[in-house]
Amino acid sequence: MTAPLLEIDDLRLHFYTRDGVVRAVDGVTYHVKAGETLAVVGESGCGKSVTAQSVLRLVPSPPGRYVSGQIRFQGRNLLDLDMAEMRKLRGAEISMIFQEPMTSLNPVLTVGRQIGETLVLHQGMDQKAAEARAVEMLKLVGIPEPERRVREYPHQLSGGMRQRVMIAMALACNPKLLIADEPTTALDVTIQAQILDLMRELKSRVGAAIILITHDLGVVAEMAERVVVMYAGRKVEEASVDDLFARPRHPYTLGLMGSIPHLGSSLVHNAPPRLAEIQGVVPSLREEIPGCAFAPRCGFATERCGRERPEIEELAPGHFAACFEAERVAAQFAEAAS
Amino acid sequence: MNAQAPIEAGPLLEVKDLKKHYPVRKGVLQRVVGQVYAVDGISFTVGHGETLGLVGESGCGKSTAGKSIMKLIEPTSGEINVAGKRIDNLSRGEMQSVRRQVQFVFQDPYSSLNPRMSAGDIVAEPLRNFGVAVRSEVRDRVAEIFAKVGLRREQMDRFPHEFSGGQRQRIGIARALALHPHLIICDEPVSALDVSVQAQVINLLMDLQQEFRLSYLFIAHDLAVVEHISHRVAVMYLGKIVEIADKRDLFGRAQHPYTEALLSAVPVPNPRAKSQRMILKGDVPSPIRPPSGCRFHTRCPYAVERCKAEEPKIREIAPGHHVACHLRGPDA
Numbered sequence: 298m299t300a301p302l303l304e305i306d307d308l309r310l311h312f313y314t315r316d317g318v319v320r321a322v323d324g325v326t327y328h329v330k331a332g333e334t335l336a337v338v339g340e341s342g343c344g345k346s347v348t349a350q351s352v353l354r355l356v357p358s359p360p361g362r363y364v365s366g367q368i369r370f371q372g373r374n375l376l377d378l379d380m381a382e383m384r385k386l387r388g389a390e391i392s393m394i395f396q397e398p399m400t401s402l403n404p405v406l407t408v409g410r411q412i413g414e415t416l417v418l419h420q421g422m423d424q425k426a427a428e429a430r431a432v433e434m435l436k437l438v439g440i441p442e443p444e445r446r447v448r449e450y451p452h453q454l455s456g457g458m459r460q461r462v463m464i465a466m467a468l469a470c471n472p473k474l475l476i477a478d479e480p481t482t483a484l485d486v487t488i489q490a491q492i493l494d495l496m497r498e499l500k501s502r503v504g505a506a507i508i509l510i511t512h513d514l515g516v517v518a519e520m521a522e523r524v525v526v527m528y529a530g531r532k533v534e535e536a537s538v539d540d541l542f543a544r545p546r547h548p549y550t551l552g553l554m555g556s557i558p559h560l561g562s563s564l565v566h567n568a569p570p571r572l573a574e575i576q577g578v579v580p581s582l583r584e585e586i587p588g589c590a591f592a593p594r595c596g597f598a599t600e601r602c603g604r605e606r607p608e609i610e611e612l613a614p615g616h617f618a619a620c621f622e623a624e625r626v627a628a629q630f631a632e633a634a635s
Numbered sequence: 636m637n638a639q640a641p642i643e644a645g646p647l648l649e650v651k652d653l654k655k656h657y658p659v660r661k662g663v664l665q666r667v668v669g670q671v672y673a674v675d676g677i678s679f680t681v682g683h684g685e686t687l688g689l690v691g692e693s694g695c696g697k698s699t700a701g702k703s704i705m706k707l708i709e710p711t712s713g714e715i716n717v718a719g720k721r722i723d724n725l726s727r728g729e730m731q732s733v734r735r736q737v738q739f740v741f742q743d744p745y746s747s748l749n750p751r752m753s754a755g756d757i758v759a760e761p762l763r764n765f766g767v768a769v770r771s772e773v774r775d776r777v778a779e780i781f782a783k784v785g786l787r788r789e790q791m792d793r794f795p796h797e798f799s800g801g802q803r804q805r806i807g808i809a810r811a812l813a814l815h816p817h818l819i820i821c822d823e824p825v826s827a828l829d830v831s832v833q834a835q836v837i838n839l840l841m842d843l844q845q846e847f848r849l850s851y852l853f854i855a856h857d858l859a860v861v862e863h864i865s866h867r868v869a870v871m872y873l874g875k876i877v878e879i880a881d882k883r884d885l886f887g888r889a890q891h892p893y894t895e896a897l898l899s900a901v902p903v904p905n906p907r908a909k910s911q912r913m914i915l916k917g918d919v920p921s922p923i924r925p926p927s928g929c930r931f932h933t934r935c936p937y938a939v940e941r942c943k944a945e946e947p948k949i950r951e952i953a954p955g956h957h958v959a960c961h962l963r964g965p966d967a
């Protein structure tokens with residue numbers, strides 16, 4: 298077994314704000330190997346993005362503070378590096394596709410310059426070669442008329458095109474690790490299919506590792522080998538993609554799967570089956586939660602869940618869950634599926 | 636609430652050859668230099684108690700179609716009938732009575748609610764504007780509607796920022812319901828929501844339809860959601876409807892190459908089902924200079940010479956199944 302390319306180990310990142318401490322990341326551990334795609338899913342606000350941004354040390358500090366943990370990339374703890382060393386890694390070895398493209402593109406630079414810059418900086422290309430490569434990259438991400446677009450500024454592009462420019466930038470240097478935070482959420486399914494193909498290609502061509510943050514379980518099923526499910530700043534389940542879909546063991550994961558409609562359902566069912574709802578809302582991360590953070594919304598909860606916090610445990614080879622009732626959850630799913 | 640769904644023959648909404656062209660202006664004089672053919676001649680009906688899904692890529696004209704029907708934007712041409720009454724030629728004042736029957740739910744539950752009004756006042760506003768409830772009754776009426784959409788009475792005095800995304804969308808739906816409309820145009824009502832919250836809103840819309848025999852025009856880009864909630868589905872491409880059918884026909888026997896591509900591009904949440912992809916090349920062409928002939932010919936894998944020159948007419952190729960493609964239908 299090869300050592301993981303990236304290991305996030307018991308990471309705690311808290312925000313110290315005027316009205317209290319936000320425990321945005323509260324002891325998260327996950328890893329990804331070269332050539333592997335790890336998907337991270339979870340309710341909005343559960344800490345997916347800030348965990349990923351921590352890898353590139355992009356979380357503003359203050360208010361953010363690393364309370365504990367390590368982020369090891371090829372064995373080195375990134376939290377120990379200074380900013381100059383970090384900059385060398387960014388864009389070259391690790392690159393990121395952000396959830397909101399406008400915040401990460403420079404409005405006063407043409408698209409071509411922005412893509413070219415990373416190539417000049419990290420690959421020592423000259424300006425002219427970089428420009429040519431930028432055109433090539435734009436073509437790869439499906440932007441029509443790349444020769445014209447390369448001279449345009451971000452505001453001249455549609456949202457979907459901006460997203461693809463960012464993807465082009467992220468892929469330009471053939472990074473070893475690509476962190477993609479909702480890379481296709483703003484895109485149409487037909488363009489999404491092109492982008493997912495590009496990511497697969499990066500993986501097979503340079504053996505890159507990919508961390509894919511998404512709320513789309515279809516994208517997860519299609520892209521990932523392994524999945525981490527987060528809830529309220531913690532990892533609540535981790536499994537291979539097959540195991541997760543075949544035998545979910547955390548009630549939140551179960552809820553997620555029941556809540557989405559499936560394509561082709563009208564061909565199977567006479568009337569659409571009622572979608573499962575996860576009642577209630579996510580807990581505030583400002584207060585210390587004594588028991589299981591999911592307890593107020595959980596149909597499996599017992600009295601113990603309110604008192605005691607379930608630790609994440611390996612329940613089957615490679616399948617981890619943080620739930621006292623994991624076996625009951627798996628059994629119910631199996632029954633419903635049969 | 637009254638369930639005054641009229642038992643009538645004929646559709647509740649009938650749209651005939653609807654067009655909306657936006658002028659493209661340029662320069663200091665703001666001269667009109669072209670047109671965006673955002674909606675370019677679409678026809679469809681929505682029956683009583685029926686949901687018609689409207690899907691298609693970003694920019695194909697879905698929102699423009701929805702807004703034109705309610706005359707939130709002025710259509711360029713076309714005929715719109717609601718419950719057999721023609722409304723496209725009505726004046727602003729005359730539209731008021733139609734507004735009671737047709738309501739709109741917006742995509743973004745964050746920006747579509749006035750942040751300075753309490754949730755109760757937001758829902759009460761249409762009741763007051765239309766004077767349909769006496770002042771003393773308004774609060775009770777609002778409470779009743781709150782209960783219908785799963786909000787609590789005491790939440791009436793809270794402000795939008797105190798609600799979660801799903802709850803805000805409920806407020807938007809409550810506001811739309813206040814006047815007992817027959818038709819609600821839902822423009823991406825769940826796209827901004829977490830999947831778990833999305834399920835609540837979809838279930839709610841379907842329950843309300845059962846109870847009040849509501850009709851929906853349901854605009855969305857998530858095909859699985861549209862399949863779940865709709866009875867029939869229309870697929871738009873660059874301002875035109877290219878296929879419209881009962882949902883089982885559309886999802887089981889799609890006939891238009893664009894529908895086929897769209898369906899095959901959707902990732903399915905089942906890791907064992909590796910899908911056969913039909914990946915479309917290139918981007919959606921500009922609606923300012925739509926391609927000649929069939930608008931899809933620049934991306935269509937089956938395009939033939941004829942497609943560049945001649946625009947395919949939309950034809951009924953099986954009962955209720957309409958398709959606009961030269962390769963489909965009797966003379967294909």
Ligand SMILES: Nc1ncnc2c1ncn2[C@@H]1O[C@H](COP(=O)(O)OP(=O)(O)OP(=O)(O)O)[C@@H](O)[C@H]1O
Pocket residue numbers: 312314319321339340341342343344345346347348357360396582
């Ligand atoms: N600068 C900040 N100050 C205080 N709290 C913050 C800050 N940045 C993020 N947070 C909080 O940290 C938590 C995690 O945020 P994060 O952006 O990682 O969520 P997410 O899982 O990516 O959600 P989404 O699916 O909506 O993108 C949230 O509760 C958020 O409000």
Ligand SMILES: Nc1ncnc2c1ncn2[C@@H]1O[C@H](COP(=O)(O)OP(=O)(O)OP(=O)(O)O)[C@@H](O)[C@H]1O
Pocket residue numbers: 657658671672673691692693694695696697698699700856922
């Ligand atoms: N006020 C306007 N002036 C000029 N063009 C407009 C205007 N509103 C929309 N358009 C154009 O009309 C076309 C259709 O836009 P519309 O918003 O209806 O698309 P849509 O199908 O709803 O897309 P989306 O899925 O992104 O919401 C687009 O090309 C858009 O740029």
Ligand code: SF4
Pocket residue numbers: 547548549589590591592593595596597598599602607619620621622623
């Ligand atoms: S530990 Fe208890 S509350 Fe938490 S997910 Fe499991 S059953 Fe539910």
Ligand code: SF4
Pocket residue numbers: 891892893929930931932933935936937938939942947959960961962
């Ligand atoms: S008419 Fe021609 S280009 Fe258009 S969808 Fe049919 S085959 Fe394709």
Ligand SMILES: [Mg+2]
Pocket residue numbers: 345346347396478
């Ligand atoms: Mg995020």
Ligand SMILES: [Mg+2]
Pocket residue numbers: 697698699
């Ligand atoms: Mg729209």
